[in-house]
Amino acid sequence: MVSNDIIISLLIIGLGAVFMMLVAAFSKLSNLILSYITLLIISFAIYFQTSYLGELFALDIQAELFNHMLRFDSFASLFNIIFLVGAFLMIATARAFMHATKFFMAETFSLILFAIFSMMLLSMANELLTAFIALESASVAVYILVGINRYNVRASEALFKYLLLGSFSGAFFLLGIAFVYAQVGSTHLGAIHEYLSLHQDNELIIVGGILMMITVLFKISAVPFGAWTLDVYDGASLPITAFMAGTFKIAIFSVALRILLVDYQGLADFFRPLLIIAAVITIIGGSLLTLAQQNIKRMLAASSIVHSGYLLIALSATTAASTSAAPSIIFYLVAYFLSAIGAFGILSYISHWDTERTTYEDLKGFSHENPILAAMMSVFMLSFAGFPSTIGFLGKFYIFTSAIESGLMWLALLGVLAAFVSIYYYFKVIAMMYFYEQKQSYNLRFSFTPIVIAIVAIAVLWGGIGTGLVSFLPGANVIIETAQASISSLFL
Amino acid sequence: MENILSLLIFIPISSAILLFLLPLEVKYIRYASFIVTLFTTVLSLWMFHNFQVSANMQFIEEYAWIKEYGISYHVGIDGISLIIIMMTNLIMPLLYLSFWHLNRKGYWLNLLIVQGGLTGAALSLDLILFYLFWETMLLPIFFLIGLFGRENKNFMSMKFTLYTIFGSLLMLLAILYLGHAHHLQVGVWSFSITDLHLLSFDTQTSLLLFSAFIFAFSIKIPLFPFHTWLPQTYRAAPTGAIVIMSALMAKLGVYAIWRFVFTLFEELSFKSSYFFVLLGLFGMIYFGIAAIKQRELKKLFAYSSASHLSLVIMGIFAFNYYAHLGAFYMIASHALSSAALFMMLGMIYKRTQSLHISTLGGIVHQAPVFSVFFAFFALSIVGIPLTGGFVSELLLIVGAFKYNIILGFISATTLLIAILFVFNVMQKVLYGKIRLASFEDLRLYEFLSIIPLALLILAMGIFPSYFLQKLKPTAQQYIQKEVIHGQ
Numbered sequence: 015m016v017s018n019d020i021i022i023s024l025l026i027i028g029l030g031a032v033f034m035m036l037v038a039a040f041s042k043l044s045n046l047i048l049s050y051i052t053l054l055i056i057s058f059a060i061y062f063q064t065s066y067l068g069e070l071f072a073l074d075i076q077a078e079l080f081n082h083m084l085r086f087d088s089f090a091s092l093f094n095i096i097f098l099v100g101a102f103l104m105i106a107t108a109r110a111f112m113h114a115t116k117f118f119m120a121e122t123f124s125l126i127l128f129a130i131f132s133m134m135l136l137s138m139a140n141e142l143l144t145a146f147i148a149l150e151s152a153s154v155a156v157y158i159l160v161g162i163n164r165y166n167v168r169a170s171e172a173l174f175k176y177l178l179l180g181s182f183s184g185a186f187f188l189l190g191i192a193f194v195y196a197q198v199g200s201t202h203l204g205a206i207h208e209y210l211s212l213h214q215d216n217e218l219i220i221v222g223g224i225l226m227m228i229t230v231l232f233k234i235s236a237v238p239f240g241a242w243t244l245d246v247y248d249g250a251s252l253p254i255t256a257f258m259a260g261t262f263k264i265a266i267f268s269v270a271l272r273i274l275l276v277d278y279q280g281l282a283d284f285f286r287p288l289l290i291i292a293a294v295i296t297i298i299g300g301s302l303l304t305l306a307q308q309n310i311k312r313m314l315a316a317s318s319i320v321h322s323g324y325l326l327i328a329l330s331a332t333t334a335a336s337t338s339a340a341p342s343i344i345f346y347l348v349a350y351f352l353s354a355i356g357a358f359g360i361l362s363y364i365s366h367w368d369t370e371r372t373t374y375e376d377l378k379g380f381s382h383e384n385p386i387l388a389a390m391m392s393v394f395m396l397s398f399a400g401f402p403s404t405i406g407f408l409g410k411f412y413i414f415t416s417a418i419e420s421g422l423m424w425l426a427l428l429g430v431l432a433a434f435v436s437i438y439y440y441f442k443v444i445a446m447m448y449f450y451e452q453k454q455s456y457n458l459r460f461s462f463t464p465i466v467i468a469i470v471a472i473a474v475l476w477g478g479i480g481t482g483l484v485s486f487l488p489g490a491n492v493i494i495e496t497a498q499a500s501i502s503s504l505f506l
Numbered sequence: 507m508e509n510i511l512s513l514l515i516f517i518p519i520s521s522a523i524l525l526f527l528l529p530l531e532v533k534y535i536r537y538a539s540f541i542v543t544l545f546t547t548v549l550s551l552w553m554f555h556n557f558q559v560s561a562n563m564q565f566i567e568e569y570a571w572i573k574e575y576g577i578s579y580h581v582g583i584d585g586i587s588l589i590i591i592m593m594t595n596l597i598m599p600l601l602y603l604s605f606w607h608l609n610r611k612g613y614w615l616n617l618l619i620v621q622g623g624l625t626g627a628a629l630s631l632d633l634i635l636f637y638l639f640w641e642t643m644l645l646p647i648f649f650l651i652g653l654f655g656r657e658n659k660n661f662m663s664m665k666f667t668l669y670t671i672f673g674s675l676l677m678l679l680a681i682l683y684l685g686h687a688h689h690l691q692v693g694v695w696s697f698s699i700t701d702l703h704l705l706s707f708d709t710q711t712s713l714l715l716f717s718a719f720i721f722a723f724s725i726k727i728p729l730f731p732f733h734t735w736l737p738q739t740y741r742a743a744p745t746g747a748i749v750i751m752s753a754l755m756a757k758l759g760v761y762a763i764w765r766f767v768f769t770l771f772e773e774l775s776f777k778s779s780y781f782f783v784l785l786g787l788f789g790m791i792y793f794g795i796a797a798i799k800q801r802e803l804k805k806l807f808a809y810s811s812a813s814h815l816s817l818v819i820m821g822i823f824a825f826n827y828y829a830h831l832g833a834f835y836m837i838a839s840h841a842l843s844s845a846a847l848f849m850m851l852g853m854i855y856k857r858t859q860s861l862h863i864s865t866l867g868g869i870v871h872q873a874p875v876f877s878v879f880f881a882f883f884a885l886s887i888v889g890i891p892l893t894g895g896f897v898s899e900l901l902l903i904v905g906a907f908k909y910n911i912i913l914g915f916i917s918a919t920t921l922l923i924a925i926l927f928v929f930n931v932m933q934k935v936l937y938g939k940i941r942l943a944s945f946e947d948l949r950l951y952e953f954l955s956i957i958p959l960a961l962l963i964l965a966m967g968i969f970p971s972y973f974l975q976k977l978k979p980t981a982q983q984y985i986q987k988e989v990i991h992g993q
Contacts, residue, residue: 389526401645402638408572411634414679415575418686426682430675437671441648441664449652449660479638491572498574 021075021086023059023094024134030055031127038120045112045120049105052123056102056130063098066091070499072506074140082202085140088503092344092496093137093268100261100351101130106466107359108253110459114365115251117163125162126257129155133265137272142191142201142226145269149187149233153180156262160250172249179242183232190225193218203276210280223278223285233266234322236292237299244303247315252370255311256358259318260351267325267347274332275340275504282333289330293425297323297432304439311372313439314357317398320432321350327425328413334420341497342412348493349397349409349477356470357394360387363463364456377443379452387464388447390471397474399440400433405477408490510553511565511581511629514591515639517546519622522615532609536602539614543599543621550595554976557588561979563631571635575685576696581629585980589834590628590761593841594621594754596962601749603955604849607856612653616646617746624754628761633681633697636766637674643755644670650747651739662742669735673722680718684770703769716771716778723767726759727815730789737800740808745852748804752811753845757837760818768822768984775823782823783909787917789816794923798930803851803861806927807844810887813924814840820917821902829905830981831974832898838973839886839894839966846883846959850876853952857945863931868940873947877936879956884932886963888924894966 034052037043043051072087074080105126112118132152139145157180161173195201197218198209210216228239235243247255278285300319307313325346331339364371364380364387371377381388397406410433417426480490507513521542525535558564563582571577583591598621602614623643630636644667651663681697687705688696696702707715725732740748768775793813800806814836821833853876854869855861870877889895899921907914948956966973 386527396645402641407638411682415682415686418679418682419689423683426679430679434668434672434675437668438664441667444648445652445660445664448649449663489571491574494572494574 021084023062023098024131024138026055026059026062027098027127027131027134030059031124031131034124034127035121038124043120045118046109048120048123049109049112052105052127053102055127056098056105060095060098060102063091063095067095068496068499070503070506072503075138083141083144084135084138086138087506088500089268089272090134090138092500093264094134096264096348096351097130097133097137097261100257100264100355101126103355103359103466103470104253104257104261107256107355107463107470108362110461110463111251111253111362111365113461115163117165117251119162122159122162125155125159129159129257129262133261133268136265137268139269139272140203142194142203142273145273146184146187146191149229149266149269150184152262152265153184153233156254156258159254159257160246162254163251166249166251168245168249169251170249172246175242175249176246179232183229183239186225186232187229190222190229193222193225197222203273206277207280210277216281220281220284223281224288226273227285227288230266230270231292234263234270234325235319236296236322236326237319238295240296240319240322243319244307244312244315247318248309248312252311252358252362252365252372255315256355256362259314259358260354263318263322264347264351267343270329271332271340271343271501272504274329275501279333286330286333289326289333290422290425293323293326293330294428296320296326297428301432301435305435307439309373310377310443311361311370313443314354317436317439318350318354320436321346321398323432324410324413324429327417327422327429330425331413331416331420331422334422338412338419339416340501341494342409342416344497344500345412345494346409349405349474352470352474352477353394353397353404353406356467356474357391357398359463359467359470360391360394363387363467364458374442374446375453377446378450380447380456382452383456384458386468387458390464390467391447392444393471393474395440395443397478399436401437403475403478405474405490407478408494412494507552508565509567510549511583512567514546514549514553514595515581515622515626515629517549517622518542518618518625522618522622525618526615532611535611535614536606536609539618540599540602542618543595543602546621547595547599550591553583554588554592557583557976559975559979561585561983566631574695576688576694576698576701577634578632578698579635580632580698581626581635582631583629585977586761586764586834586837587628588976589838590754590758591625593757593838594624594628596958597749597753597841597845600955600958601746601845601849603951605745605852605856606951606955610654612649613744613746616649616653617750619643620646620650620750624750624758627758631699633684633699633702633766635697636762637678637681640762641671641674644674647743647747647751647755650750651743654744655742655747656744657742658738659742662739666735666739670725673725673732676718677722680715683715699766699769703772705770712771712774716767716774719767719770720763723759723762726762727756727819728759728812729816729819730785730792733793733812736808736812737805740804741802745848745855748808748852749845749848752808752848753841756811756815757818757841760815760822760833760837763819764822776825779823779825783820783913786816786818786820786823787913787920789813790820790917791920791923792816794920794927797927798923800927801863803854803863803866803931803935804848806863806931807847807851810924810927811840811844814844814887817899817902817917817921821905824905824909825984826905826908827981828901828908830984831977832901832903832905834977834981835894835901835966835970835974836898839898839963842959842963842966843883843886843893843895846879846956846963847887849956850880850883853948858942863934865941866935867938867942868936869942869945870936871940872942872945875953876945876948879948879960881932881936882960883956883963884928886967888928889921892967893963894970895963896967897970 075084132148135148157177163169232239304316328339328343397404400406400410414426566582568580626639648667793809797809818833821829886893889899903918906917
């Protein structure tokens, strides 16, 4: 049964963040122990969160106290689990990296928890201002995380680039809220929908919607708003890049989906062409950008733009009354995030002290010394490319079917062509690892990290071929069914 | 043994994964993979024995996989998939034997995976499942070429992969559209061909869908004009990959046209049959002439293989009993002959590090046993009497005459093109001046790897009725319809 104690995992993360900050200030515990404490905190939160998984529910948290600003439903619950698992896996896979670098300080863990806390709030926000505050506080935590490597000029450059552009684009969201408020007289999500169904005039709501869309497009690094992506992803240290590409992007989609589905369904005809244009230029621009990259980290950064493009295809399909589009977005986000965590995890595992080995040259002949790691990297690349028998394939399958379902056949064709181009740059990584002579010795020490990565790799494969035949594991169809349930909870 | 088909698919794949993870010496991996393929061969022989002579799907297994979208694990076997499965399972262990000397772990594992993928693709009756296996079997070929190929192997493995995936992705789009159309017309999603073939489309849509499927399969076969990857890939690829590609994968392309294109777009296939018969005939002549001009043996037999597959395409699009029977029989006999030939080319390459005609000559004086077998397989490709090739070509020519007298006449005469290059090769490589310092005759394992193929080719030539009876019901499938459509 769902009751008001449901925010317990939110509280655990929030208090945990404060606790970690105090620990950082007053104790001299090593990074290793701090990371264990953080993992423990997150596992508690996951434990409390998963007890609601699979249930269909929606209720306002402490309606009197918060004035209906926070809404906890299956949708938020699913997203919260994804954030928590994302943070857990990020910290777990980054262990070797933290051990090797000196800039991972105790505050890092506190910041990660703060970011997660804000993202959880973001997915629960039932009111635009709350969403804005949550979005900004998550962003602030991420800004600092990007620049956490004080010894690296590129990281500082990335921090300032991201900070300036991010705050600038955040202002659009605020302005959008102002416009919406001017017309509706409320910033509650349900209120806009109600207003649209009763009134004819909607100019200010449209303007507000476009302004908010700009912020969202900026944050998910759609072309042309995503010009920051390459440098920021490249400048940030690998685990942070994984966190941004995997987890933070999902948070943005959670709020975008909620606003779009709950509020702006009435204006779907207006927003569809805009989203389609965004999808088309994002996919084309992202693909061209990715082809030009000579560094795997930058390639993954650029290809995350293409993945945003696929998601925008599905987002435009949601406006065309496709019931399968919104769940397909959630599925795709899960698929992408698992692959991203794994791929970045391997890259950070093979970093040599504080030198990241991320060029194609660095990976040449990688398989000769580390066959199993290379196989796992190949699995992640195949999943990115949407190769069958990985979770990435089913992700693309759902997105393309939803596009076809809503009559956007040409968009599906464009997606397929982009997937074809992506085969080239992802297979190039595999080719580098297997088909070339070994250039350098890696001397990797065995640790906890590759085991976590292996679990992620198995999840990626199982997500693609899993059947209901194995009773104790959820099959591939469970994720999409959970996603569907969570979408329907939005309208309870 | 209800789930024998699943065993045939997943035993090789799971043993490959297991062997990859186990830290074994290459020697043991070789033994283990050989035993696995022998085991699947025994299973497939058992299945062949129990296969009922009828056109129905047999040994069917169906489990829901993703219920929401009506995707199921749906496999079954009929006459034509039986050929592919039997050929795969017979050729694989022999292929392992033929390069018993190799000590590269990846070679064996990739071959196991490709075997599972091929089997799965040939048995799938669900389009998404088929697509899964169809793509999965590409990956080991990518690795085989890139890891064990020669010259510009990295470039070629990438080119081959991109080329074929391009076709498959368009097919994927068509598959998704079919599922959506089923959703629209019937109300539920389904990707099973037994459901999808009931759908009806307007001419333009069905033409687009038809083209997407044909495009994907033509690249794999390859059909003119989608053959441009062929010569360079064959040149760069290692023997194992070539045997798979030419003897099995190409046939799987033909099979897929039969299974999916004919089932889903029956009317359009009848209507466009004239075009494809002509294309097949043209391809046979074009690739035949291209083969004559080649001086590199792998490329030469690559074109020869493409030439015969074009003939098979002509056969299946002629839509009559004899042509179909001949096409099926040629799939089997050509798989055996081309597998054996490419295996022997691998043996030549191992001994001489060259496959250029100008560097070879007079092998018959140095290695008589080798030469006898080489000549036998080369001639079996041309279709001399007493080989399976003869029976299939005879049936195909009868079918072609039945389709159209002029086309029949042309196909009967142009079949002789193959004789030109085969005799040329035999003259230059086996006879002629001795150019090699030494040429070792067949070793025991090499001998063992080709003798079953030779015997089987002979058996297919001498007792065709035993093999044909299993195929007859499947070949008769379109006879009734042929009358209706007035072909």
